Amino acid sequence: xxxxEQELEKDLKDKEYEYGFYTDIKSDTxxxxxxxxxxxxxxxxxxxxxxxxxxxxxxxxxxxxxxEPNWANVGYEKPDYQSxxxxxxxxxxxxxxSLDEVDPxxxxxxxxxxxxxxxxxxxxxxxxxVVMDSVSVATTFKKTLAEKGIIFCSISEAIQEHPxxxxxxxxxxxxxxxxxxxxxxxxxxxxxxxxxxxxxxRCPMELSTYFRINQAGTGQFERTxxxxxxxxxxxxxxxxxxxxRDENQLHAAVVELIALDNAEIKYSTVQNWFPGNKEGKGGVxxxxxxxxxxxxxxxxxxxxxxxxxxVTWKYPSCILKGDNSIGxxxxxxxxxxxxxxxxxxxxIHLGNNTKSTIISKGISAGRSQNSYRGLVKVSPRAKxxxxxxxxxxxxxxxxxxAHTFPYIEVSNKTAQIEHEATTSKIxxxxxxxxxxxxxxxxxxxxxxxxxFSKEVLNKLPMEFAVEAQKLLEISLEGxxx
Amino acid sequence: xxLKEKLLSSFMAFEENIDLENDIHNIRNExxxxxxxxxxxxxxxxxxxxxxxxxILKEDYSIFPKKEETIEYRDIKKYCIHDIDTYQIVFVDGIxxxxxxxxxxxxxxxxxxxSALNKAKYKPIIKKYFNKVAPxxxxxxxxxxxxxxxxxxxxxxxxxxxxxxQILNFxxxxxxxxxxxxxxxxxxxxxxxxxxxxxxxxxxxxxVLTNSVTEIFAGKNANVDYYKIQNDKxxxxxIDNTYISQDRDSEVSMHTFSFGGKLTRNNLNFYQNxxxxxxxxxxxxxxxxxxxxxxxTLVHHRKPHCESHQDYKGIFAEKSTGVFNGKVxxxxxxxxxxxxxxxxxxxxDDQATINSKPQLEIFADDVKCxxxxxxxxxxxxxxxxxxxxxxxxxEARALLMYAFANNVLNSVKIPEIKKRITKQIALKIGxxxxxxx
Numbered sequence: 001x002x003x004x005e006q007e008l009e010k011d012l013k014d015k016e017y018e019y020g021f022y023t024d025i026k027s028d029t030x031x032x033x034x035x036x037x038x039x040x041x042x043x044x045x046x047x048x049x050x051x052x053x054x055x056x057x058x059x060x061x062x063x064x065x066x067x068e069p070n071w072a073n074v075g076y077e078k079p080d081y082q083s084x085x086x087x088x089x090x091x092x093x094x095x096x097x098s099l100d101e102v103d104p105x106x107x108x109x110x111x112x113x114x115x116x117x118x119x120x121x122x123x124x125x126x127x128x129x130v131v132m133d134s135v136s137v138a139t140t141f142k143k144t145l146a147e148k149g150i151i152f153c154s155i156s157e158a159i160q161e162h163p164x165x166x167x168x169x170x171x172x173x174x175x176x177x178x179x180x181x182x183x184x185x186x187x188x189x190x191x192x193x194x195x196x197x198x199x200x201x202r203c204p205m206e207l208s209t210y211f212r213i214n215q216a217g218t219g220q221f222e223r224t225x226x227x228x229x230x231x232x233x234x235x236x237x238x239x240x241x242x243x244x245r246d247e248n249q250l251h252a253a254v255v256e257l258i259a260l261d262n263a264e265i266k267y268s269t270v271q272n273w274f275p276g277n278k279e280g281k282g283g284v285x286x287x288x289x290x291x292x293x294x295x296x297x298x299x300x301x302x303x304x305x306x307x308x309x310x311v312t313w314k315y316p317s318c319i320l321k322g323d324n325s326i327g328x329x330x331x332x333x334x335x336x337x338x339x340x341x342x343x344x345x346x347x348i349h350l351g352n353n354t355k356s357t358i359i360s361k362g363i364s365a366g367r368s369q370n371s372y373r374g375l376v377k378v379s380p381r382a383k384x385x386x387x388x389x390x391x392x393x394x395x396x397x398x399x400x401x402a403h404t405f406p407y408i409e410v411s412n413k414t415a416q417i418e419h420e421a422t423t424s425k426i427x428x429x430x431x432x433x434x435x436x437x438x439x440x441x442x443x444x445x446x447x448x449x450x451x452f453s454k455e456v457l458n459k460l461p462m463e464f465a466v467e468a469q470k471l472l473e474i475s476l477e478g479x480x481x
Numbered sequence: 482x483x484l485k486e487k488l489l490s491s492f493m494a495f496e497e498n499i500d501l502e503n504d505i506h507n508i509r510n511e512x513x514x515x516x517x518x519x520x521x522x523x524x525x526x527x528x529x530x531x532x533x534x535x536x537i538l539k540e541d542y543s544i545f546p547k548k549e550e551t552i553e554y555r556d557i558k559k560y561c562i563h564d565i566d567t568y569q570i571v572f573v574d575g576i577x578x579x580x581x582x583x584x585x586x587x588x589x590x591x592x593x594x595x596s597a598l599n600k601a602k603y604k605p606i607i608k609k610y611f612n613k614v615a616p617x618x619x620x621x622x623x624x625x626x627x628x629x630x631x632x633x634x635x636x637x638x639x640x641x642x643x644x645x646x647q648i649l650n651f652x653x654x655x656x657x658x659x660x661x662x663x664x665x666x667x668x669x670x671x672x673x674x675x676x677x678x679x680x681x682x683x684x685x686x687x688x689v690l691t692n693s694v695t696e697i698f699a700g701k702n703a704n705v706d707y708y709k710i711q712n713d714k715x716x717x718x719x720i721d722n723t724y725i726s727q728d729r730d731s732e733v734s735m736h737t738f739s740f741g742g743k744l745t746r747n748n749l750n751f752y753q754n755x756x757x758x759x760x761x762x763x764x765x766x767x768x769x770x771x772x773x774x775x776x777x778t779l780v781h782h783r784k785p786h787c788e789s790h791q792d793y794k795g796i797f798a799e800k801s802t803g804v805f806n807g808k809v810x811x812x813x814x815x816x817x818x819x820x821x822x823x824x825x826x827x828x829x830d831d832q833a834t835i836n837s838k839p840q841l842e843i844f845a846d847d848v849k850c851x852x853x854x855x856x857x858x859x860x861x862x863x864x865x866x867x868x869x870x871x872x873x874x875x876e877a878r879a880l881l882m883y884a885f886a887n888n889v890l891n892s893v894k895i896p897e898i899k900k901r902i903t904k905q906i907a908l909k910i911g912x913x914x915x916x917x918x
Contacts (some may be wrong), residue, residue, distance in 0.1 A: 071527070380831065395846035398813055408837040410856045413828035417856040419839070425846040 004242045017410040030087040036060065039187055040291070042087050046156045046190070049163060058184035059176035072342040073371040073403055076311045077284065079250045086188045088222070144204070150197040152207055152233075158194035165196055171435035173256040173293045175236050181252040181287040181313075182246055185221050187321070194225035197232040197263075204273070206461050208237040222253040223237075227261035228298075235266040237464055247398035249274075251283045251309075257292030257300055261322065264299040265292065268460055270468050271315075273308035280338025283310025290314065294320035296351070303459045305468040306333040306341060315344035315373065327356040330456040333398070334472060335368030344405075349385040349415070358389040361453050364400035371403040378415040385412065394452055396445075484538050484660075489513065491544040492523045492626055499629065505598060508612050512625035520617040521896040530828055531804040531836040533690035533777045537718045537744055540688045542660035543856070546574040546629075550715055552684065554581060560682050565897045568646045570632045574653055575661035577630060581649075583814035591646050591672075594631035594664055595856055606635065610668055614696050614724040616834040619724050621748075624694040628883075635666075638700070645895060647678040649695075654685025663693045671700040671728075674767070676895060680710045681719055689717040696724050699731040701755070706734055713907065715770065722748045729755025736893060737764040738902055739774045740909055750779045753787045753815075756889060760789040763889045767909045778807045793821040794886050796910070797833035804836050809850060818845065827859065827885060833860035846885070850892035859885075859900075879912035886910075 029457035030041060039060055043053040123198055145152050151162060158166050176186035177193025197203055209401040228234050250271070259265045267290075288307035292300035302316040318327030358374065364370040370393065378385045393402035404421045426448050434444035450470065452456075460468055492513050496506070521538060522529040561569065568591045569579040571581040572662045577593055585591045597603040598611075612628075615621050632648045652659055669675050680802055683689045699705050711719060719742055725733050739745050749870040751760045765773045795803045803826045839852040859881045867877035886906050 016494075254528065380834075393841075393843070395843065398816070398844075398846045399848070401842070401844045403843065404839075404841040404852070406837075406839060406854070407832070408856065409855055410826075410828065410833040410836075411832070413833060414858065415828070415856055417854070419837075419852075419854040421839075421841060421852050423841060423843050423848060423850040425848075431604055 001404075010388070017456045029085050031122075032083050032085045034060075034081055034084070034086060034188065038086055039319065040189060042190060045087060046159070048156075050157055051167065052159055055171070055176070056187050057182050060188075061189055062177045063180070063446070065378075068180050068184060072313050073269045073369065073373070073405070074233070074311050074313060074340040074342050076340070078451065079285065084250060087190050113279070130301045131363065148199060148201050149198040149325075150203055150205065153194055154163045155189070155192040155194045155225060162196070164195070165227065166225065169225060169256070169258055170223075171256075173252050173291045174289050175192050177425070178291060182254050182289040183299040185223060185252045185254045189221045189223035189226060192225070192253070194224075195226045195234065197228045197234045199229040200231045201229075201236040202232065206235045206237050212229070214333070220251045220253070222251075224253070224255040225258075226256070226259045226267070226471070228260060228265050231262040233264045235461055236268070238267070238269045238311060242255060250287070251284055253289070255290040256317075257290075259292065259294050259298035259325075261296040261302050262298060263295070266301045266461075267292070267303070267316070268464050270464060271304065271306050271312075273341045274310075275308050275337065276310040276365075278337050280310070283339070285307065286312045286314060288314040290316035291319065292317070292327070293319045294322055294325035294327060294354075295307070297324045298322055299326040299328070301328040301330070301459070302345065303330045304332070304343075304473070305458065306331070306343060307315040307454070307472060309341075310339060312339075312341040312343055314343045315345055317348070318332035318356065319348045319350065321350045322353040322377045325351055326354070328469070329356075329358045329360070330358045330459040332363070332453045332468075332472070333361070333370055333371045333372075334363045335365070337366040337368060339366075339368040341369070342373055343474070344372045346375040346389060349378045349382040351375075352383040353385075355383060355386045356388075358387070358391070359455055360389075360391040362391070362393040362402055362450060363452070364393070364402050365396040367399045369401045369403070371405060372421075373405040373407075374394060375407040376417060376419070377407075378410045378412050378417070380411040382412055383414045385417075387415075387416040387419075387420040390451070391419075393423040394449070395423065395425050458472055484540075484542060486591050487542075488544060488623065488627075491516060495545070495627060495629075495649065503609065505611070509626050509628070512612075512617075513709055515617050515622040516626060517617055519622070521618055528777060528806065531802075531806070532622070532744070532746055534744075537688075537690055539689070540658040541654045542658045542688070542690055544660055546576070546659060547658055547811055551646070552578070552581075552651065552653060555684075557581065557649070558683060560649065560680060562645075562647060562649075562678060562895075562901065565895070568644060569649060570646065571649045572630065572663065573651050573653060574652065575630060575650070575663065580716055580740050589637055589642060589675075590631050590633060590635040590639050590859055591642075594633045594666060595629055595684070597633040597666065598629070603633075606668070610666060610696065612696070613856045614698065614726040615694055615722070616724070618722075620692055620720055620739075621694055622663060624662045624692050624722065628694070629663045630814065631664040631666070633666050634675065634677065635668040636670060636675045636703075636857045638670045639672045640670075641674035642676065645678055648677065648679045650691065652683045652685075652687075654683065654687035654688045654689075656687065658688040658690075660690045660692065663691065665693070665695040665696045667695065667705070667707050669697075669699050669703040669731075672702045673700065674704045676706040677706075678895075678898065680716070681713055683714045684716040686714060686716050689713075691717070691719045692722075693720070694722045696796075697726070697733065699725065699727045701728045702730040703728070705733050706799050707894070708893070709735070709737045709743050709747075710822065710902075711737065711739045714741065714891050715743055715772070715890060717742050718744040720748075724751065725749075725751045725754065725760075727751065727758045727760065730757045731755070731770040732759040732761070734761035734892065735763070736889070737776070738905070739764065739766040739768065739776075740905060742774075743775045744775075746775045746777065747779045750781070751789065752781045753783050753789075754887070756784045756786045758784070758787040760787075760791075761892065762789070762791040763892060764793040765886050765889050765906070766793070766795040766797075766803055767886060767899045767906065768796075768801040768803070771799075771800060772801045773803075775802075776806065777802035777804075780809050782809070782811045782818045782820065785814060785816045785818070787815065788819045789821070792825075792889055793824045795826040795835065795884060796829065796882055797826065798829040800830070800832045805854075806838045806840075806843065807852070808840045809852070811841075811848055813844045813847050813851060816845050816847045818848040818850065820848070820850045824852075824854045825885070827855045827882065828856065847861045876912060879910045882910050882914050883907060
């Protein structure tokens with residue numbers, strides 16, 4: 001039987017969120033609401049020094065004066081920030097020395113996700129800092145890293161043990177007053193990861209963090225800080241899945257990367273949060289501020305595969321401050337059903353001879369809206385800046401939309417900027433060609449989508465590339481093989 | 482008094498003095514109300530992000546010139562395309578100058594907006610077309626409120642205008658600063674053909690602000706070929722709002738040549754209301770000093786099987802700034818759309834700036850839409866090639882720039898315009914063309 005487009009469409013519609021389960025672990029949760037007392041309480045719970053509390057309060061003071069932005073090409077019901085609980089931690093603290101002590105239910109969760117810790121320990125050589133509702137509960141491979149002088153821990157631990165580093169760098173790339181969601185995050189962040197690579201060290205393994213949103217009604221406010229000292233290298237992976245929820249969950253994370261002279265940071269994300277059901281009900285709001293700063297000869301490379309979330313609002317950016325620095329952005333954004341994504345990047349060229357590359361692939365299906373919004377800015381003093389941008393969109397069906405909003409601002413004559421964008425659909429003759437050779441329509445679409453995204457998938461580290469394909473598969477039900 | 486208040490109070494006086502149909506009165510009143518609430522656009526608005534009107538709104542413009550200044554043909558001769566036979570509709574300080582014009586009512590109408598608005602025989606046409614494609618936007622509404630004079634061109638079914646029509650606006654500098662708001666209405670009925678050349682020019686160094694609105698209706702299989710030449714004095718600013726409604730099988734092409742003026746803003750909007758339509762938007766911008774040129778285009782594909790082609794080239798010297806803000810909107814039903822948008826720029830000096838925002842908004846899946854935007858320098862290898870063959874660097878550069886801009890001229894259908902613009906480009910870039918034009 002021929003697999004028709006209608007059937008495919010139906011299948012896509014009916015595809016339920018595979019990872020929709022909910023782990024029942026007792027949580028230590030603060031009452032909903034946001035005020036100075038809550039922030040002080042969060043800070044106290046985390047046993048933070050005074051400067052940190054003051055920093056949070058300052059951010060909160062500023063947040064109160066800000067209004068939620070609405071310029072993005074997305075429509076959603078604005079969350080009520082007073083009905084969210086801003087702190088939730090699994091109660092089984094303190095930490096475990098070995099996996100045996102970990103709540104078996106939690107381990108079971110990981111098994112369902114296919115990221116069983118013990119397996120990964122053996123096979124992948126990946127240190128996993130598992131974040132379960134805002135607090136780290138398991139960290140592995142710490143010893144190996146410690147030998148190299150690499151610090152990889154939760155940010156609350158870093159605040160306790162390396163306050164000088166945190167104090168110096170936190171908010172240096174994304175200031176607390178940067179935008180509405182960054183200010184909110186700065187005021188209430190509960191946990192996140194901290195990573196420090198000392199001078200001249202090449203991190204021997206891929207560092208990885210799994211974020212999970214678990215407790216109902218808890219917003220996740222992660223704060224990630226990665227510092228690569230001179231001539232160091234690190235590859236950092238971030239992957240996300242969330243259980244099914246009916247009400248919208250808010251996620252406003254901040255990620256700051258600092259690459260000092262000659263350093264290189266590779267930051268990869270696979271995001272597969274609950275996108276809402278096929279009627280567009282529920283799903284995660286993902287409002288993230290990600291930014292990296294490049295000093296001389298430094299390089300920051302963002303790779304992202306966005307398949308989840310009901311609303312995505314995310315622009316991983318590079319500030320190319322040092323001479324000869326390089327910024328890269330590779331993205332696949334896949335939207336289905338009623339998902340909305342407004343994502344892209346900002347490349348700010350400040351130093352001389354800076355280079356940036358933007359490759360963005362948008363795939364829209366169902367009734368989703370997928371936008372690319374990017375800025376390439378060359379300041380008057382940035383000589384010989386070079387940028388290449390390519391934004392391709394693939395539309396599946398005529399109920400979805402693909403949009404491109406590139407902003408190009410150039411004030412230096414030596415700059416060389418190229419931007420190109422195309423929008424297309426899967427050609428009928430392409431599918432016919434495959435059918436003719438015995439490949440059914442479903443597989444043919446998989447083949448074509450895979451080929452379309454290949455440029456970006458290739459940029460992912462090995463460990464992640466497999467998972468990324470799996471996630472594309474989930475979002476486009478079996479059509480990716 | 483601020484310009485906005487001045488305009489609002491002038492409106493009362495203006496309305497009392499003219500005797501027009503009720504319908505028009507209503508349209509005007511509605512428009513002024515809209516302008517009163519919206520005010521002038523500012524940089525917080527996305528469409529005006531890169532263009533600020535603050536500097537030009539500071540002037541104390543007079544809204545109506547006090548007396549008529551007579552100018553002779555010799556004063557304006559160099560601004561006309563005089564080597565071909567054309568109809569001419571000439572306005573001096575916003576007022577029709579009959580002794581300089583050559584209008585017609587023979588096979589088609591090429592006359593005045595004021596008479597079209599006032600005379601009973603035009604009533605059904607005005608009712609059908611006037612202010613029908615122009616949306617409520619602050620500057621357009623302002624123009625609508627003060628709409629009185631401009632060109633009115635109507636080509637009936639199946640008629641091809643035998644010679645081009647020139648619309649020329651001159652300002653004499655009789656006033657310290659003058660604001661003029663021409664309103665043009667151009668209707669090409671089914672199978673009609675027309676070529677139009679539009680130009681604004683100031684004859685002195687006093688400040689002039691022109692806020693012009695042109696509505697163009699192209700009927701079935703009609704062909705409209707429109708040229709805007711913007712090469713005004715550095716004291717003049719132009720805000721040009723053009724709205725084009727196209728019916729099936731029609732072709733409208735718009736060439737915009739921006740070489741002068743203090744601030745030039747082109748709001749060019751195409752609405753495709755039938756299938757198999759072709760819309761062509763081309764532009765060459767060559768500016769220097771502190772000039773600012775902003776091209777803001779919209780092509781709205783509303784029906785299937787249509788095409789649009791956009792090609793804008795810009796060369797920016799000294800402290801000039803350029804903006805390209807192009808939008809292609811493809812509706813759900815507009816399948817098989819073929820839309821292309823290209824914007825290429827060269828910055829000559831360190832302080833020149835270009836802000837480009839080519840946007841695609843696509844809701845249909847079976848379309849071919851692409852855009853490209855480049856900002857760069859001249860090809861070093863091409864330069865080297867020419868220098869190795871004895872062409873001095875300065876001239877080699879100029880030749881390359883000339884070739885870059887000249888690309889757009891291929892689609893110009895009136896040879897005299899092509900010749901003039903080619904000369905103008907050569908003059909701007911400072912190249913001595915070694916061949917005859």
